[in-house]
Amino acid sequence: MGTLRYAASRLLQALGLVLAVVVLNFVLVHAAPGDPVETIAGASGGMSPELMTQLRAQYGLDRSLPVQLGVYLGKVAQGDLGYSYFFNLPVTSMIAERVPATLLLVLSSVLLAFFAGTALGVLSSRRPNGWLSQFITVLSLVGFAAPVFWLGIMLVILLASVFPILPVAGMRSIDSAGGGLKDVLDVAHHLVLPTLTLSLVYLAQYSRLARSSMLDVLGSDFIRTARAKGLADRVVLYKHALRNALLPVVTVLGLQFGNVLAGAILVETVFNWPGLGRLAFESVLRRDYPTILGVLLFSSIVVVVMNQLTDLCYRFIDPRIKAS
Amino acid sequence: MPLLRLARRATLLSAALMTASALLPLPASAAEEQPRRGGTLVIGSTQTPRHLNGAVQSGIATALPSTQIFASPLRFDDKWNPQPYLAESWKLADDGKSLTLKLRKDAVFHDGKPVTSADVAFSIMAIKANHPFTTMLGPVEKVETPDPYTAVIRMSVPHPAIVLAMSPALCPILPKHIYGDGQELKSHPRNTTDVVGSGPFRVTEFKPAQRIVLERFDKFFLAGKPYLDKVIVNVTPDMASLVLGLERGDIQMLPFATLPTDLKRFANDPKVSLTPKGYDGIGALNWLAFNTAKKPLSDVQVRKAIATAIDKNFIAKALMGGFATVSDGPLVASSPFAVPDLVRYPLDLKKAAEMLDAAGYKASANGERFKLTIDYLPGADDQQKNVAEYIRGQLKKVGIAVEVRASADFPAWAKRLASHDFDLSMDLVFNWGDPIIGVHRTYLSTNIKPIVWTNTQSYANPKVDELLNTAGGLIDPTQRKAYYATFQKIVTDELPIEFINQVPYHTIASKKVGNVPATIWGPLSPLDEVYLK
Numbered sequence: 001m002g003t004l005r006y007a008a009s010r011l012l013q014a015l016g017l018v019l020a021v022v023v024l025n026f027v028l029v030h031a032a033p034g035d036p037v038e039t040i041a042g043a044s045g046g047m048s049p050e051l052m053t054q055l056r057a058q059y060g061l062d063r064s065l066p067v068q069l070g071v072y073l074g075k076v077a078q079g080d081l082g083y084s085y086f087f088n089l090p091v092t093s094m095i096a097e098r099v100p101a102t103l104l105l106v107l108s109s110v111l112l113a114f115f116a117g118t119a120l121g122v123l124s125s126r127r128p129n130g131w132l133s134q135f136i137t138v139l140s141l142v143g144f145a146a147p148v149f150w151l152g153i154m155l156v157i158l159l160a161s162v163f164p165i166l167p168v169a170g171m172r173s174i175d176s177a178g179g180g181l182k183d184v185l186d187v188a189h190h191l192v193l194p195t196l197t198l199s200l201v202y203l204a205q206y207s208r209l210a211r212s213s214m215l216d217v218l219g220s221d222f223i224r225t226a227r228a229k230g231l232a233d234r235v236v237l238y239k240h241a242l243r244n245a246l247l248p249v250v251t252v253l254g255l256q257f258g259n260v261l262a263g264a265i266l267v268e269t270v271f272n273w274p275g276l277g278r279l280a281f282e283s284v285l286r287r288d289y290p291t292i293l294g295v296l297l298f299s300s301i302v303v304v305v306m307n308q309l310t311d312l313c314y315r316f317i318d319p320r321i322k323a324s
Numbered sequence: 325m326p327l328l329r330l331a332r333r334a335t336l337l338s339a340a341l342m343t344a345s346a347l348l349p350l351p352a353s354a355a356e357e358q359p360r361r362g363g364t365l366v367i368g369s370t371q372t373p374r375h376l377n378g379a380v381q382s383g384i385a386t387a388l389p390s391t392q393i394f395a396s397p398l399r400f401d402d403k404w405n406p407q408p409y410l411a412e413s414w415k416l417a418d419d420g421k422s423l424t425l426k427l428r429k430d431a432v433f434h435d436g437k438p439v440t441s442a443d444v445a446f447s448i449m450a451i452k453a454n455h456p457f458t459t460m461l462g463p464v465e466k467v468e469t470p471d472p473y474t475a476v477i478r479m480s481v482p483h484p485a486i487v488l489a490m491s492p493a494l495c496p497i498l499p500k501h502i503y504g505d506g507q508e509l510k511s512h513p514r515n516t517t518d519v520v521g522s523g524p525f526r527v528t529e530f531k532p533a534q535r536i537v538l539e540r541f542d543k544f545f546l547a548g549k550p551y552l553d554k555v556i557v558n559v560t561p562d563m564a565s566l567v568l569g570l571e572r573g574d575i576q577m578l579p580f581a582t583l584p585t586d587l588k589r590f591a592n593d594p595k596v597s598l599t600p601k602g603y604d605g606i607g608a609l610n611w612l613a614f615n616t617a618k619k620p621l622s623d624v625q626v627r628k629a630i631a632t633a634i635d636k637n638f639i640a641k642a643l644m645g646g647f648a649t650v651s652d653g654p655l656v657a658s659s660p661f662a663v664p665d666l667v668r669y670p671l672d673l674k675k676a677a678e679m680l681d682a683a684g685y686k687a688s689a690n691g692e693r694f695k696l697t698i699d700y701l702p703g704a705d706d707q708q709k710n711v712a713e714y715i716r717g718q719l720k721k722v723g724i725a726v727e728v729r730a731s732a733d734f735p736a737w738a739k740r741l742a743s744h745d746f747d748l749s750m751d752l753v754f755n756w757g758d759p760i761i762g763v764h765r766t767y768l769s770t771n772i773k774p775i776v777w778t779n780t781q782s783y784a785n786p787k788v789d790e791l792l793n794t795a796g797g798l799i800d801p802t803q804r805k806a807y808y809a810t811f812q813k814i815v816t817d818e819l820p821i822e823f824i825n826q827v828p829y830h831t832i833a834s835k836k837v838g839n840v841p842a843t844i845w846g847p848l849s850p851l852d853e854v855y856l857k
Contacts, residue, residue, distance in 0.1 A: 034735025038742060040374070042734055042776060044382045047456040049773050086374055087532045088511045094532075161568055169565040174366050174535070174558050174574055272560045274534050282372070282533060282561065287735045 007312065014304045021300040022076065022293070026069050029284075029292050035061060036085040036287040059085055076297065082290035086283070091294035095276065099298075101171055102275035104187075105267070106260050108195045113202035114253055120203075121210025121249075122242060128215055136207060143204030148263055152197040152270035159193060166193050169272035194271040198263050202256065206249055213245040247314075254310025258303035359838055363856035364554040367847075368566035368575040372533045372559055375515035378496045379447060380454040384580065384606070387493040387848040389536050389557055393434075394496030394521035395545070397425050397444065397475075398487070399850065402601065402843045404660050406487055409850075410439060410497055410522070410545075414490075420482030420799035425490075427473040431545035433499045434526040439545075441469035446500040448477060454509050460489045460761050482797040484804065485758035491605070493848040494757075497522060524550040524852040533559055544852070551855035570596070570832060576856070577840070578832040579847035583706050584645025590832050597837075600647075600830050602846020607656035607755025607762065608827035610648075610707045612698075612715065615746055616820050617782035620685060620694055627819040629679035630748075631669035633718045638671075640825045643710050648828040653812045654763055656755050656826055658844075660801065661808040667816040676722045685723075693723040699740055699749040702731050707827060708750045715748070738776040752827060753777060757844070759808060760796045767815060768792060783820030 037055045041047035056062045060071060075082060081091035120140070124133035160168045167173070167190050176186055217223065218241055226236045265277035272278070276295050283291040371385035378390030397411040406414070411425040431439040445467035452461040463479040464486075470476065477486060489495055499520050503512060514520070519527045522545070525538035536557040540550055558575060560566050567586050569575040571593075579602070581587060590596045612634075614621045621627060640648040655662040677687075685693040698715060700708040709730075716726040726748070731737035740746050756762030765771050769784035788811060795807035815821070831847060833840045838855040841847050 032732075032736070034733075034737075034739040036735075038738040038776060039735050041456070042738055044456040047775065048458040049775055051456060051458075052775060087516070088375065089516065089532070156565070156568070161571075164572055168568045168572065168574070169560060169562070170558075174556055174569075175364055175554075270562070272562065272565060274531070279533070285733045285735075 003312075003315070006315075007308075010308050010311065014308060017304055018297070018300055022073065022297055023069065025293055025296045025300075026072060029287075029289055030065060030068075032284075032287065034287055036289060037061065039286045039288075040086065072293070081294040081297070084283075084288050084291045086286045086288045086291070091290050094279065094291065095294055095298055098274060098276045098279050101273060102261075102264055102268070102277060104191065105194055105198060105273060105275060106257075106264055108191060109199035109264075110202070110253065110257070110260055112195060113199040113206055114249070116199075117203040117206025118210045118242075118246070118249060120207035122214055122237070122245075124207070125211045125214035125218065126237070128211075133211075136211075140204035140207045143200045144208070146200070148197060148201060148266045149270050151200060152193070152267060155193055155197055156270070166190075169270075171274055194267050194273050197270070198260065198267045201263065202260065205256075206252070209249050209252060210245060213248050214241060217241045217245045251310060251314060254306055254313070257306040258299075261299050261303065357838065357857070359551045359853070359855040360857065361548075361551050361855070362553050364556060365552050365577060365837065365851070365854060365856065366556045366558055366575045368558050368560060368569060368578045369580075370559075370561055370563055370566065371580075372561070373536075374532075376519045376527065376530060376536070377498070377509075377512070377515035378493060379451045379498055380510045380512075380515070382456045382494075384848060388579070389527075389538065390496055390521075391492040391523065391845070391849050392525040392538050392555060392851060393519055393523045393527055394492075394498065395431065395439070395523045395850070396490060396492040396495040396497060397427075398490040398495075399492055400488075400605070400844050402604075404604070404844055406490070409492070410444075411490070414487075416484070416487060416799070418799070420484055420797065421479045423477040423479075423486050423490075425475045425477070427475065428545060429473055431522050432543050433522045434520045434541055435499070435502075436543070437499060437501060438472075439497060439499075439522045440472040441467075441475040442472070443497055443500045444475040445469050446504055447496065447498045448475075450498060450503065450509055451495060455494075457494070457756070457761050459764065460485065460494060460758075482799055483760075484799050484801075485760040485796070488758040489761070491757065491845060492850055493605070493845055494761075524850050525552075525555055535559060546852060550850075550852035552851065555851060570834070573834070576834040576837050577847075579829070579841075581830045581832050582644075582647075582704070582828050584643075584647055584828075586832070587647050587828070587830055588645055595835055597833050597835055597840060598830055599833075599840055599842060600828065601842035602831055602840075602844075603827075603829040604656060604658040605757045605844035605846070606829075606848065607659060607757070608752060608829060609651055609654075609656065609755065609823060610711070610750070610752050610825045610827050611651070612711075612822040612824055613741075613746075613749045613751050613781050614820055614822070615744060615748070615781060617744065618747060620683075621696075621747060623683055624818055625679055625683040626685065627822070628669065629676045629683065629722065630719065630724070631819060631822045632672050632676040632679065633722045634669075634715060634822065634824075635671040635718070636824055639711055639714060643714060644706060644825065644828055647830065648825040651823045651826045652816065653823060654766070654815055654821070655759065655808070655812065659755060659759075661759060661805050663805070663809040663812055665809065666812055669822075673718075673721055680722060680724075687723045691723050692725050695725045695727065696747040697727045697729050699729050699731060699737060699746045701737055701750060701752055702733055704752060707752055707825075711824060712750050715750075741776045741780050742774050744774070744780055744782065750824075751777075759792075764792045764796065767811075767820070779820075781820040783818070785814065785818065788814055 037052050084091055120136050124136040127133055159166045171190050172186050223241055226240050265281050268275045268277035269281050280295040373385040374381055376389050378386050395410045398406045399409040401407055410427055410431055412428045413426045415424045448467050452464050463481045463483040465478050465480050468476040502514055502520055524541055524544045526541045528539045529537035538555040540553050566578055570578050590598050614627050616622050636650040640650045652668055653666045680693055687693050698712045700712040712728050716728050719726045754762050766779055767788055769789050771779045772782050791807050791811045795804050798804035831840055836857050838857050839853045843849050
């Protein structure tokens, strides 16, 4: 099967998957008790029944669920994600406005987790029973086990309150005007804590994975051959072993993109980071159906695309996959 | 017991501190210091506004920025007296069926166009048609504009609440040339982008759920004001990070703070001032609602027994750190219509048990009389959840088994209340200034609706309906108060609601902030007099 045909069939699968996700999300979101009009009435401190009926009609909430689903799917097919019930703004523009913040957070976290995690893993695989390896193992187990939000709050207390060197929350200083190099530095300053928090779990995971993968590879025949040839330890480790050991790490990296996005919800909430995760979380509390569905649809597309890309990449990296 | 003691001691301590600070001479600066021009005030808020147009959206989230952007006909001082704002003078007719507003002639909108009676007429009719509080301008029939600076509001029946309805938070004057373009006002694009009013500050940035940047409007009609160059409302859903921000100096003002831990922390902070002033207007009450349509709560003796088993002083002193005050009636104590003559239920567990016996609910072999559930509004644990847990403990002592039902979030709780699917529920409700706006709705039998914050208690008493409907149309405040007095007595006797406490809203502000808002609308009024030292 050629790569092109393979890609086409995967695309079709992906479309079906996204459709299933949309329908499932729609049903789940509507299964939650309460509706957006009640939330809006709540935010208003009370509302007359006439106005509530009027709002429900305006949002199409007075129709049966299957009809609502049909209308929604029809609109989504045309690329229209509708208007937020709460903010009266187009969902597409709300998502577009928040994508950069989430992307920045997720990418910086993934990169940090990948590079630092791999480095630690390789380091500890050199002397698997040495003190350094033990130390890294304990550290990564703690990082793996600690809940993200708790870690975030602890880091805030330590680095923003006890030693106030980093900002508490937000993406920019409160009084920043935006623009210029100063703005870039400001955002970078605000990025440190959320990135650290979000990446720790994955960093721990990658270091464990890289370590065991390295140990695996280091025990294989070709490494012994390389060592027998008299190659330097450095060359054996980084040129021969690491390249091969990296494969599973790369796979996990691609497949875990979805998890990182999910983790971003917590981290964005703790750090008041103006990204998609916070938007999704707050929209759930407001029963802002179009916004929740829009964000979920967008995220599911991102995840599906990332997985497909990983699959495709893998076929290039490891020619053996193609044969099967 | 040791725990209780500890709580008591903490309470005494904070009470002592509070008296101490009350006795200390005012800092010399308070009265004499000249306000200074300039500076940026950062306000922390946990509330996310939907948009900035307070004419079609009520609630504190929108009112906070809206009162800065839009001016209103009147404003109020800290003793419920109306003050001139856009209107230089005003007159409520003797028959109470018309209010004449004489507008000042030098007021302009942020786009430079003058504010005229046409804008006032348009806005009042727009608020009547779109604002969620339908009783506020309900009787208004039309607004006449005999000349560009005179507006006469005509009403079908006498409606004294009209004066309070001219407040900044309730009556923002919109520019007709912008909002009168025929588009649906509730979803008008200018509610969010390029918002134009005539208030002391104009919007330069609005990022929903993030921040609102307001800059001084140089042509504001009150000369020399506002003092501040900029106001930034920093929206963060997490109170803890706002508190940290205030400690670090990133934020200078934090309105609507209630958490005893936060308040205690700042009560001892020399760099911070703490005031409970500024919340009389919204008049927030924390209460226990009874579903009177359900047995056994339909029996008034049962409700009275439950009230007798609850120690409100313990709740206010221990649970809320002494920052809250006990509430015994449907009106906040500072309301001009509140009276002290109420039926009260001092704690007496033995009496409560006897009352339940007398009502025919004898304890069974295991000591249990009957089961009830209690709900609470999620997200305000200090006011709601903790009190619900306490009530469960108290009622257990008199043989009522109470199950505390948590709700995942606000819509889930609102759904239960709206569908009257509850026995007991904690609730937090605002008076909103005039009883017509925020009080009548809870007790009128005509307002038993499947909607949260109506008469979800299903309380019905024709006498109460009559008293409220009459009081709503009485022009003479003394006469009006007499009717409300009888109403308060009946309601506290029949107990559709057990009033617990006044919500201890405080404004926490850096000592650098001068003239921290203290009028009846507090932070929901123009901050034109606030300055930075």
